[in-house]
Amino acid sequence: MTKLKVGIYGITGCAGCQLSVIFNEDELLDLIEVVDLKAFPFIKEVNPDEQYDLIFLEGLVADKGDLEAAKKLRKNAKILVALGACAVTGCVPAYRNFTLKQNYEHLLYRKIRELQDVQPTPVDMHVRVDYYLPGCPPDKRQILAFIKGAVKGAIPRPTDNPVCVECRQNGNACLLEIGKPCLGPITAGGCNAVCVNGGLECWGCRGPTKDMNLPLMISLLKRKGFDEKFIQDRMRTFAGLKLPMLKEVLHGKNHHA
Ligand code: SF4
Ligand code: SF4
Ligand code: SF4
Numbered sequence: 447m448t449k450l451k452v453g454i455y456g457i458t459g460c461a462g463c464q465l466s467v468i469f470n471e472d473e474l475l476d477l478i479e480v481v482d483l484k485a486f487p488f489i490k491e492v493n494p495d496e497q498y499d500l501i502f503l504e505g506l507v508a509d510k511g512d513l514e515a516a517k518k519l520r521k522n523a524k525i526l527v528a529l530g531a532c533a534v535t536g537c538v539p540a541y542r543n544f545t546l547k548q549n550y551e552h553l554l555y556r557k558i559r560e561l562q563d564v565q566p567t568p569v570d571m572h573v574r575v576d577y578y579l580p581g582c583p584p585d586k587r588q589i590l591a592f593i594k595g596a597v598k599g600a601i602p603r604p605t606d607n608p609v610c611v612e613c614r615q616n617g618n619a620c621l622l623e624i625g626k627p628c629l630g631p632i633t634a635g636g637c638n639a640v641c642v643n644g645g646l647e648c649w650g651c652r653g654p655t656k657d658m659n660l661p662l663m664i665s666l667l668k669r670k671g672f673d674e675k676f677i678q679d680r681m682r683t684f685a686g687l688k689l690p691m692l693k694e695v696l697h698g699k700n701h702h703a
Contacts, residue, residue, distance in 0.1 A: 450597050453485035453498045454529075455519055457512035458539060458566070459505030462583040463530030464488045467502065469586040480597045498522055500596050502529040502579070502589070506536050508566040520573040525596065528575045529589070531582035533568060535653045535685040538582075540566045544682050568687060577601065582651040582684060585637055605635045608655050609648050613639035621647050625670050627680055632658035651684045660695050 456464050464486075467474075474483065485493035485501075501523035507513050520526055531537035542550060543566060569575055579588060595601040605611075609630035613620075616639055621628040628647035630639065634655050641648050654660075667677050674696050681692055 447480060449480055449482040450593075451482050451484050451497075451499045452593065453493070453501040453519070453522070454483070454488070455485065455501060455503050455515070456488060457503065457505035457515050458508040459530065459532040461488060461504070463504040463532070466530075466583040466586045467589055470590045473590050474593075477593065477597070481593060496522065498524065500525045500527065500593070502527045503533055503569060504529045506532040506539055506566055506568055507564055507572050508539060509564055513564055513572060516569055516573050523576075525576045526573070527577045527579055527592070528569045529579050530584050531580055531651050531653070531684055533575075534570075534578045534580045536566060536568045536687045537651070537684050540568070540687050541682060542566050544686055578604070580634060580652040581637055585640070588636060606656065607635045608658070609633045609635045609637065609639050609642070609652070611635055612637070613642045613648075616643055618642045622666065622670065627667055627670070627672055627676070629663070629681065631666075632660060632663045649684055650681065653685045653688050660689070660691065664695055 454464055454467050467486075468489065474481070484498065487493045495518070501519050503516065503519055503526060505512065507516055528534045532539060536543075577592070579592060581588070591602050612635050613630055618639065621642060622631075626647045628642065629650035630642065630648040632654050633648050633650045634652040637652060639648070664677055668674075672680075678692060678696055681689055686692070
């Protein structure tokens with residue numbers, strides 16, 4: 447049987463998503479007969495520049511080097527998977543789109559300051575992406591299930607349900623009801639509501655659901671006492687670039703709630 451040739455790569459990100467892959471170490475070793483983990487620059491010295499069946503790409507495009515890497519990996523991949531929130535939505539590093547340079551410039555290392563920027567953006571704004579594994583980081587089981595599915599030619603479909611569905615299935619008490627700003631109702635599920643299980647509200651790291659009701663979510667948060675600035679900052683933290691209509695809805699110009 448021909449092995450599935452897999453590459454795991456990263457551009458601008460924190461490597462947390464690549465660590466999620468590594469945390470499957472035991473299970474990946476069990477797949478050694480069917481998967482050839484041929485490239486993984488984070489942990490391997492030799493990473494051939496050639497064709498792959500499957501490439502996972504962590505991180506967003508934030509400089510020229512990222513852009514070149516994304517284009518090259520796209521060419522090398524039969525299937526390109528955006529791995530994690532940075533790649534899928536732009537995540538926290540893309541927040542720079544919503545603030546003034548003077549608010550973050552002092553935080554940059556000198557070397558980074560001298561880099562030629564690209565506006566920080568998700569991978570699919572630059573190259574075609576075949577599949578998305580969202581989350582900051584994605585659940586390691588989700589990555590493993592994807593690899594196993596690719597081996598069998600049956601890649602799992604992402605859930606259309608919001609985080610609330612898994613949250614309620616887990617028997618959690620609703621945090622919104624006690625006044626916490628949980629974004630579960632508008633956030634794509636698949637993480638098993640891990641944050642709420644641990645008592646924390648969902649910040650929306652898996653990005654918005656396809657059929658979210660943003661006006662209703664905003665009006666609910668306002669009724670709970672959160673002001674527009676708080677709601678905007680919270681919703682922009684992980685997925686601001688995927689909510690281009692946020693400002694309009696916040697200020698009541700498109701209010702269907
Ligand atoms: S999605 Fe989260 S864990 Fe993954 S690279 Fe970005 S910041 Fe790190
Ligand atoms: S706690 Fe959050 S995710 Fe859970 S049901 Fe309430 S709003 Fe939904
Ligand atoms: S509960 Fe929300 S913030 Fe937490 S992992 Fe799931 S989608 Fe991300």
